[in-house]
Structure formats: structure tokens, C-alpha cells
Amino acid sequence: MLVFTRKAGESLMIGDEVEVTILSVTQDQVRVGIKAPREIPIHRQEVYQAIVRQNQRASYSTPPSPDLLDRLKLADLTRKQK
Amino acid sequence: MTQELQTSKFGTVTYEAGDVIELIGGMPGFSNLSRFILIENPDLEPIKFLQSLEKPMISFPLIDPRILDPDYQIELGEEERRKLDIVDQCQGLSYSIVTFDPVPEACTVNLFAPIVVNTSNMRALQVILFDSDYSIEQPLLK
Numbered sequence: 001m002l003v004f005t006r007k008a009g010e011s012l013m014i015g016d017e018v019e020v021t022i023l024s025v026t027q028d029q030v031r032v033g034i035k036a037p038r039e040i041p042i043h044r045q046e047v048y049q050a051i052v053r054q055n056q057r058a059s060y061s062t063p064p065s066p067d068l069l070d071r072l073k074l075a076d077l078t079r080k081q082k
Numbered sequence: 083m084t085q086e087l088q089t090s091k092f093g094t095v096t097y098e099a100g101d102v103i104e105l106i107g108g109m110p111g112f113s114n115l116s117r118f119i120l121i122e123n124p125d126l127e128p129i130k131f132l133q134s135l136e137k138p139m140i141s142f143p144l145i146d147p148r149i150l151d152p153d154y155q156i157e158l159g160e161e162e163r164r165k166l167d168i169v170d171q172c173q174g175l176s177y178s179i180v181t182f183d184p185v186p187e188a189c190t191v192n193l194f195a196p197i198v199v200n201t202s203n204m205r206a207l208q209v210i211l212f213d214s215d216y217s218i219e220q221p222l223l224k
Contacts, residue, residue, distance in 0.1 A: 022186050038161045050109035051195045061182040071186045
């Protein structure tokens with residue numbers, strides 16, 4: 001991993017288009033500002049990882065058995081909606 | 083032209099070119115998969131499956147989130163609208179990904195990151211609703 005030491009107000013460039021600025025530093029928090037083209041998605045790592053994990057778990061799901069569908073009462077909900 | 087796909091969960095399924103959903107940028111964890119079809123089966127209603135064409139062993143169970151929460155709302159950002167080429171929110175269909183477990187209480191639905199499909203051009207996106215309070219793991223059973 002590349003490591004830099006920066007002060008509040010200083011920035012880093014990633015390629016030509018992404019600028020990361022340290023806005024402020026307190027005892028246990030750093031505020032970071034990012035300027036990037038809109039098509040580059042930027043996510044908090046833990047949120048992104050949680051979605052990755054959930055997607056992976058869902059991809060292993062086998063089709064639910066009639067018994068499971070029955071116990072989840074989803075058919076009732078669908079009927080109620082209509 | 084009708085094409086066939088050999089899947090691991092549903093056997094051989096057939097689809098037309100117009101059925102193919104293009105998932106822009108793939109999904110978190112599956113960024114290499116972008117071509118899918120929707121598998122519907124009356125026995126599985128209201129669950130549908132988003133089946134990968136590129137990896138026939140991969141599919142995702144989906145449910146219409148409004149079945150679970152009639153007030154469910156998705157606010158698309160400008161960039162998301164651009165990617166989907168959506169002008170009017172009504173052009174979009176939304177689905178939430180379900181994680182099944184043999185134990186009903188452990189079955190969950192991801193309301194935080196729904197799949198939005200623009201049915202007029204079959205472009206889709208897994209949208210992350212950062213500003214919402216929706217859960218990634220909402221129990222399916224109320």
C-alpha cells in the first residue's frame with residue numbers, strides 16, 4: 001500500500017481526474033473530500049462490502065421450496081396487494 | 083431468435099434477444115457479469131430469479147419490494163438516471179434481492195440496494211440508497 005503523510009488542506013491526485021483532499025483532522029476522525037468524475041462510484045468501504053456479502057449469499061440461494069414459500073406467507077401478501 | 087441456456091438451478095431455459103437485461107457495471111461482488119434474463123415460474127411466485135447468461139450457475143432471487151412495503155420509495159440520482167437512460171421514474175421496475183435460508187426466520191431481503199430495470203431499453207443498475215434507512219438484511223417474515 002502506498003502511504004502518504006498529509007496535513008489538513010492538502011490533497012492527493014489519483015490519475016488526472018480524481019482529487020482527494022484532507023479537509024480536517026480531529027483526534028479520531030478525518031474528513032476527506034473527493035473530486036471525481038460522476039461516473040466513478042465512491043462508497044464507504046464497509047457499506048460496499050456489506051452489499052458484496054449480501055449479493056454473494058443471495059447468489060447461492062436455491063429456489064425456495066413450496067413449503068418455505070408457504071411459511072413465508074408471501075403469496076398472501078401478493079394477493080393482498082392486488 | 084430463441085436461444086437456450088443450460089442453468090444449474092432451472093435446467094434449460096429459453097429466451098429471446100429482447101429479454102436480455104444489461105446490468106450496467108455488474109453488481110458489487112459480480113462486476114464481471116452484465117447480461118441477465120428474468121426467470122419467472124408460477125410455482126415460485128412472487129419470487130423471480132435474475133439469471134446470469136455469462137455464468138449459468140449464478141442467479142439471484144428477486145421480489146417486488148412493494149409487496150413487502152407498499153410505501154417503498156427509490157430516489158434515483160442524476161448519474162443513475164443517466165446510466166439507465168431514464169427520464170421518468172415510472173419507466174423503471176424495481177426488485178429487491180432475497181437471500182433464502184431453510185429457516186424462514188433467517189430469510190432476508192436487501193431493501194438498501196435494489197435492482198432498477200428500465201423496461202424500455204432493458205438497462206438495469208443495482209442502486210445503493212445511501213440516504214435511506216432501508217436495511218440490507220430485512221427479515222422476510224414479519
